[in-house]
Amino acid sequence: MADQQTYYVPEQSKWPIVATVGLGVTLYSVASIMVKSGQGESTTGAWVTFFIGALIMAYMLFGWFGNVIRESRSGLYSPQMDRSFRWGMSWFIFSEVMFFAAFFGALFYVRVFAVPWLGGEGDRGSSAMLWDGFQATWPLINNPNPEAYPAPESVIGPWGLPLVNTILLVTSSFTITVAHHALKAGHRKKIKIWMAATIALALGFLILQAEEYMHAYQELNLTLESGIYGSTFFMLTGFHGAHVTLGTLMLVIMLIRVSKGHFTADQHFGFEAAAWYWHFVDVVWLGLFVFVYII
C-alpha cells in the first residue's frame, strides 16, 4: 500500500498477563460465589478473592489505557496504526451484535415456536397434552407449570417509561454527533457541553431503567423467575443496560480527556470509538423497543 508509514510495534508489556490474572481470579471467584451460595455454604472467602480480582482488573485498565494514551499523545501512532484500531473496534462491535443476536434469536424462537407448541398449535402441538389448562399468549402471563414458575401479573407496556427511554437514547445519539462535529471543528467548549448533555441523557436512561425494574419486581411480579417472558425480558434489557453503563463510562472518560486537552481535530480515535459504541447501544435499544416492548 502506497500510504504505508511507520508501524509502531510496542515493546514487552506486563498488562496482558496482569489482565489475565485479574480476569481469571475475578471469574473464578464469581463462579465460587454462585456455586457456594447455591449449596448454602459461606461465600466470604470467594468475595474476598473477587475484590482482589476486581482491583487487579481496575489497576490493569488504568495502566493499560494510560499506556496507550501516552503512546498516542507522544505521536507514535501512524494513520496505519489508526486503521488497525478502527478495524479492531468495528469487529469488536460486530461480535457484540452477535452476542445480542443469540438472545434475540431465543426470543423469536420461543414466541414463534416453543410457546405456541406448548399451547397446542403446530407440529409439536400434541405437547399440550402435558400442560392441562395452559393457554399460549404473548406476553406470557400464565406459565405451563405455574407452581414452578409463577407468572407475572402483567408486563411493562411500551408507551410509558420505555418510550421516554427511547427518546432519551435517540436524542443522545444526536448530541454525541454534535459533539463529534465540534471536535472536528476544534470547539473545545462546545464539545464539553454536548458531551455532558449526552452523559446526562445516558444517566437519565439508566435511572429510568432502574425505576422500571423496581416496578416490575415489586408490583408486577415480573422477575427472572417468572417464566420465559421474564427470562427474555430481563436478559435482553439487562445486558443492554450493562452496555449502556459501559458506554456511559467510556463517554465520561472521553469527557475527562477532552477537558485535559487530549485529541486533535483529525486524530481522535478514542473519542470515535466511544461514539461508535454509543450508536451501537442505541441501535440495540431500538431493536429492543420494537421486539420486546411493542410487538
Add this chain to the structure above:
Amino acid sequence: MRVHAKRAGALVGGLLFSAWSFADWTMNMTPGVTGTSNSIFSLHMTILWICVVIGVVVFGVMFWSIFAHRKSQGYKPANFHENTVVEVLWTIIPLAILVAMAIPATATLVDMYDTSESEVDIKITGYQWKWQYEYLDEEFGYFSNLATPRDQINNRQEKGENYLLEVDNPLIVPVGKKVRLLLTANDVIHSWWVPDFGVKKDAIPGFINEAWTRVDKPGIYRGQCTELCGKDHGFMPIVVKAVPEEEYNTWVAEQKAAAEKERELTQKDWTLAELMERGEKAYQTSCAACHQPDGSGAPPAFPALKGSPIATGDIAAHMDIVVHGKSGTAMQAFGSQLSEVDLAAVITFERNAWGNNTGDMVTPKQIFDYKNQQ
C-alpha cells in the same frame, strides 16, 4: 521410503484380510422390518455407492499422478493452473448428483412425518434410566427396565446372549397396524431408537414428539437410548415384541385385569416380611441404579440410604421424598411411577434393610391416604 510403503501396505493388507476372514461381523446397516427402514436402507446403499464411485474416480486420478508423475522418476512438471471448463464441470456435476440424491430422500422423509390414521397410540416417556409405556386407548401402562444383572456388567458373571439389550417388560405391539408413538421425557432428553423399525426420535421433557411404525413381521426387536442422558445412558435398552393381533388383544385384556388386581392389593393386609420381600425386588429394579444394591449410594451425587437421616427418621419425610421426589435432582417423583403397594414395600424395605433396623412398617393403605390428602 518405498520400502516403508511396501511394509505398511503388507501390514494393512494383512490386517484387513484377517478382519474379513472372521465370520459374521456386522459391518453394514440392516434393512430392518418396516417400510421406512427399508427405504432408509436403500437410500443408504445408494449414497454409499455414489460416494464409492466418486472416491474411486478422484483417488484414481490422484494415485495415477502419485505413481506416474514423480520427481524421482524424472518427471518434469507441467505449468497449467486454470481451466474454466473443467472448473465449471466439476461444480455442475456434483450438484446434479446431489439433486438426484435429494429426490428419494425427500419422499422418504415426508412419509416418515405422516403420523395420521394410526390404529394404536402409545405414549413413551423417558426417565433416568428406564422407559415408561402407556397405552392411551386402553388406559394402562408400565415401566421397562434393564434386565441384565449387575454382576454381568461388573464381569462377575458370564455375559448372556442379549447382554445389555434385555428388559423386564418389553413394549408389545400388534403386527400390521400403524402404531403412533408419542414421545416425551420426565427429566432430561432421551432418544428412542429401534434400528429395525427405522425409528429414532428424541424424547424431550415438556414436549411431545410423534413418530410411527408398522411392523409386519412378528418378532423381538431391540434398540437403545441414543441421547446422552447421564450416568446410565448406556443401560436403558428398548425391547419391542411384535405379536399377531389376537395375541395382542389377549395380552391387553390381561394387563387391564392385572392393573385391577394391583389396585385390590392395596386393600390387602400385609405383613412386614411380605412387604420386605416385595420391597427388595422393587428396590433393585427402581432404586438400585442410583442408591446401589447395598444402599451405599454414590455420594455426593446420590446419597446413601444406609443410615440416611431420612430413611431412619420421620416416616412422613421419607414418604414425601419417595412419592414426590426432589425437583432439580435426579431423585424422581416415584408416586406416579410405582403402585401404592410397591411404594409401601420399598419404603418399608429401606427402613429395615442394611442395618436401618427401625422396625417401621408402611402399608399400601397409608400411602394411598398420604397421596389422597394432598
Add this chain to the structure above:
Amino acid sequence: MSAVADTHTQEHHHGPARGISRWLLTTNHKDIGTMYLVFSFTMFLLGGCMAMVIRAELFQPGLQIVQPEFFNQMTTMHGLIMVFGAVMPAFVGLANWMLPLMIGAPDMALPRMNNWSFWLLPCAFLILVSTLFMEGGAPNFGWTFYAPLSTTYGPPSTTFFIFAVHIMGISSIMGAINVIATILNLRAPGMTLMKMPLFVWTWLITAFLLIAVMPVLAGVVTMMLMDINFGTSFFDASGGGDPVLFQHVFWFFGHPEVYIMILPAFGAVSHIIPAFSRKPLFGYASMVYAVGAIALLSFIVWAHHMFTVGIPVAGQLFFMYATMLIAVPTGVKVFNWVATMFRGSLSFEAPMLFAVAFVILFTIGGFSGLMLAIAPSDFQYHDTYFVVAHFHYVLVPGAIFGIFASAYFWLPKWTGHMYDETLAKTHFWLSFIGMNLAFFPMHFLGLAGMPRRIPDYALQFADFNMVSSVGAFMFGATQLLFLFIVVKCVRGGKAAAAKPWDGAEGLEWTVPSPAPYHTFATPPEVK
C-alpha cells in the same frame, strides 16, 4: 516508505529478552505463535490421554477400569479439550507465526492484545481441568452440553465450566480481531486481496467465522448460567422455554465451529501440495470463492445435528438441502488439489505425505458427512459411532494431519534446522495406520447400531471395538515420536536454507531460516 518505529535501544531489537519474562511479557508474534503451538500440543496430549481412557474402557464389553460417571466426564473433557484446546490454538499459533511473514508485515496489528489472547487460554483450561477435582466431578454432559442435562441436572462444577468457556471465547474473539486487522491493514505494498496466499485467505474467513459465532456460544452458556443460578427458564418447558432452543443456539455456533477447525488446514495444504508438486496451485480464484461459499453456507445448516429432535418437515428439508450443498464447494477444493498434483513433479517428504493423506482421508470423512446430511438416513446414523467415525475422519486426518503437515513444512523456517526425515516418515506411516485402524471400524460399529457415549456395549460390537482400541493406542503412542522429532529439530540438525523446499513460494521463504526475531521492519514490495 516505512520502518518500524524504533523507540527503544538497539539491543532489544536484535533478539528476545532472556528468561521467563520473554514469554510472559512478549509482544512478538513469533514468540506468541510458539507459545500457542506448545500449549496446543500439551492439550493434545492431555485430551489424547482421555481418549486412551475411553478406548481402554471400550476395549472389552463390561465395566473394567472406570465407572460410567467418570467415563462421561472423560468423553466430555476429551471433546472440549481437543476442540478448544488442541485444534483451535494450533491454528492460531500457525497464524501468529506465518501471517505476518506471508503478507510482509512487521508483526500482528495489535501485539499486546495478541499476548493477552494467548494467556487467557491457559487460564481458561486451568479452570476447566480443575473441575475434574471438584465435588461432583467434572462436566459429564458431552462437549455439546445439551440442556437440561447440563443445567438442572448438571454437577456443581458446571458454573466453572461456563466461565471457562467465556474466557476461551474472549481469547478467540480477540485473536480473530487481530488476524483480521493484520490481514486487512498490514499487507505489503502490492499484495492485493487476490494475490494473498491461501493460508491468509482461509484465516481471514476463519477469523470472520470466529467473530460471528463465538459470541453466540457465549450467549448460550450465559443462558445456561442464568437457568442454573438465577431461576430463568430458557430451557425449561414448565416456564415456557424449550430444551431444543439450547440446541439451536449451540449448533448455530457449533457448525461454523467445525469449519473453523478445517479451513486453516485447507489453506496450509494449498501451500504444501503445490510446493511438493513443483507446480502452481490449480484454480486459485475458485479456491478462494469455495472457502467463502463454505463459510456462508455454514450459517444455514446447523439443524443437521438435530434431525431427530422433531423439527417440522419443511425445516428438515431446508437444512438437508443446504447441508448437501456444502459438498459442492468442498468438492471444488478436492478436485483442485488433485489437479495440482496431476502432471506435477511429485516428491513425498513428510509434509507432502501428511497433505496427501489429508486430502484422501478428509474426503472419506466428507463422504460420511454427506451421508449424515441425508435426513432420513441420519435417523439411523444419528448418535451412533457412525457419527464418531465421521468427525474423527475430518478432525484427526483432517485438522490434526493438516497441523502436522504445516509443522513439518515450516519447522525449518521456525528452528533453522531440518527435522529428521526418516523419523518423520515413520511418524507418518504409524499415524496413518493407527488412525485408520482406530477410526475406520467405527463406521461398522455405528451401522451395526452401537450408540455413542456409552461405557459398555452389547456383545456383537466387541470385535471391532477391540480393533479400534488397538489402533488408538498405536496412534497415541506414535505422537510421542512427534514430540521427540520436534525437540530434536529445535536442538539441532542440518542447517536449513532460507527456502528448504525447492517448489515452495511466498514471502516467508525470502527471510533467513530461522526467521529473525523481527522481520519485515521495512515491508517488501510485491509485484
